[in-house]
Amino acid sequence: xxxxxxxxxxxxxLALGTLPFGKWVDQRTSFAIMDRFAEAGGxxxxxxxxxxxWDGGTGDESELAVGRWLAERGNRDAMVVATKVGARxxxxxxxxxxxxxxxxDTVRSAAAASLKRLGVDHIDLYYSHIEDRGVxxxxxxxxxxxxxxxxxxxxxxxxNHATWRFDxxxxxxxxxxxxxxxxxxxxxxxxxxxxxxxxxxGGHVHMTDxxxxxxxxxxxxxxxxxxxxxxxxxxxxxxxxxxxHPGTTRRLEVLHEVADELGAxxxxxxxxxxxxxxxxxxxxxxxxxxxEETLGALDLKLDDDQVERMDSAA
Numbered sequence: 001x002x003x004x005x006x007x008x009x010x011x012x013x014l015a016l017g018t019l020p021f022g023k024w025v026d027q028r029t030s031f032a033i034m035d036r037f038a039e040a041g042g043x044x045x046x047x048x049x050x051x052x053x054w055d056g057g058t059g060d061e062s063e064l065a066v067g068r069w070l071a072e073r074g075n076r077d078a079m080v081v082a083t084k085v086g087a088r089x090x091x092x093x094x095x096x097x098x099x100x101x102x103x104x105d106t107v108r109s110a111a112a113a114s115l116k117r118l119g120v121d122h123i124d125l126y127y128s129h130i131e132d133r134g135v136x137x138x139x140x141x142x143x144x145x146x147x148x149x150x151x152x153x154x155x156x157x158x159x160n161h162a163t164w165r166f167d168x169x170x171x172x173x174x175x176x177x178x179x180x181x182x183x184x185x186x187x188x189x190x191x192x193x194x195x196x197x198x199x200x201x202g203g204h205v206h207m208t209d210x211x212x213x214x215x216x217x218x219x220x221x222x223x224x225x226x227x228x229x230x231x232x233x234x235x236x237x238x239x240x241x242x243x244x245h246p247g248t249t250r251r252l253e254v255l256h257e258v259a260d261e262l263g264a265x266x267x268x269x270x271x272x273x274x275x276x277x278x279x280x281x282x283x284x285x286x287x288x289x290x291x292e293e294t295l296g297a298l299d300l301k302l303d304d305d306q307v308e309r310m311d312s313a314a
Contacts, residue, residue, distance in 0.1 A: 001041030001298060004280055006222045007155040007182035009124055011080045013275055014294065015044040015224060017284040019051045022061030025286050027068065033285050034069050038078070040295050046185075046224075046282055048084035048129055049114050054095070059088050063117035071119050081118060084129035084159060085110040087203065096203050102132035107143030111152055126153040127185060130160045130203055137172040145178045157183030157224075160205040163214050181221070185282065186211065188225035190270045190310065191234075191251055193242035200240050201227070225274055228281040234266045247314045254313040258306045264296065271297035273310055 002013040016037045021030035034045070051062035063083060070076045086102045088110065089095055100106050114123060126147065128140065147153040158166050158181050166184055173180040188207035193199060199206070207225065215221040233239050234255075239248065259269045271294065274281045285291040302310075 001043075004222060004278065006125060006157070007220075009080055009155055011044040011280065012042045013280065013298065014042055014271075015046045015082070015280050015282045016042055016291075017226065017282045018045060018047045018062045018066050019284060020062075020286055022065035023052045023055070023057050027065065029287065030065050031069050031072070032288050033291050034066075035073070036288050036291055036295075038073075038075065040298075043078060044080045044082070044280070046082045046226075047118075048087070048127075049110055049117075050084075050088040050129070053089055058092070060117055063114055067117055067119040076120055080124045081120065082125035082127065082157075083114050083118070083123055084127040085114070086132060087129035096130065099130065099132075101135060102128055102140040102143075103135050104139045104141075104143030104146070107140060108146060111147050115152065122151055123147075123153045125155045125157055125183060127156070127183070128158045128161070128181075131162070131165060137169050138176070141169065141173055141176070141178050148179045155179075155182050157181050157185060159185040159226075160203060161186075162205075163208060163211045166211075167214065183222045183224055184211065184215070185224040185226055187227045188223075188274070188279065189228050189230050190255060190273055191230065191239070191243055191248055194245050197242045199242050222280060223278075224280045224282055226282040228274060228283060229267050229270060231284075234270060251310075251313045254309050258302070258310060261306070262300060262302075264300055265293060267293060268297040268300050269302070272300040272302050273307070276302055276307060 003010050004013055045066055047062045047066050049063060050059040053059035085107055086099060087096060088100045089098050090100055091098060100110065111123065144156045156179055166181060170180045186207035187204045193206060215223050255266050255269055259266045271281050283294045
């Protein structure tokens with residue numbers, strides 16, 4: 001599997017999302033999925049300290065599942081582990097309205113808890129999971145800086161942030177000689193939602209053209225796309241109100257045309273389209289069979305005409 005750079009880290013071109021592991025996907029299946037991902041050359045595992053707090057979960061499940069797999073397989077040094085802070089509810093039964101936030105003290109204490117659940121001595125990539133406009137950038141970044149200085153974190157990033165806030169945080173870091181965010185993870189796929197329509201998943205922030213342009217101009221920001229396959233909506237689930245517009249109809253037509261030309265699935269074409277842009281797709285799987293379909297995208301080559309048709313469809 002090809003590699004990408006995130007700061008000092010070398011990661012696989014695909015990242016494996018582990019959100020359902022330990023809660024909706026049992027240990028045997030979770031381990032089989034991670035085994036197959038590693039066998040295919042995958043190294044980049046993505047989790048968070050709040051997966052999955054909803055639906056009766058605690059938020060510990062995913063990190064614990066990843067930690068058990070790393071310990072059992074003895075392959076910690078071969079994997080790049082990303083986790084997140086900021087969106088864990090402070091009390092059971094509450095949601096993002098009661099999130100822990102991003103104070104420096106929270107960043108440090110949450111990291112200690114994540115390290116324990118993961119059973120590791122450092123986090124490779126530590127994300128701010130959501131914005132916290134109630135604390136200063138200096139406070140948040142001070143927490144991250146102390147973790148990097150202590151060797152507990154290697155690189156830092158942000159998820160679900162407005163582009164201007166991501167840029168402001170990087171400017172504050174540079175001005176104070178602190179580590180800078182080197183990755184940004186947002187929701188992104190081939191189909192685009194209508195502007196100003198709330199996405200069905202709370203807390204999701206879509207990658208904008210402004211962010212794409214910003215990352216290209218900066219040169220040291222890696223983009224990671226979650227919900228790259230829209231949680232199965234390309235296959236057999238309703239797209240929902242956010243995607244109910246004429247642009248979706250035309251894009252789906254072109255997507256299916258290209259898939260037919262290549263003898264591929266639409267999911268594989270979407271992933272190939274993202275990979276061609278040097279975006280790291282964050283993909284989930286609840287079975288090895290689902291992962292196999294995803295891995296098929298790695299060998300798919302879109303020609304210039306196909307990319308132009310996909311990009312211009314609206």
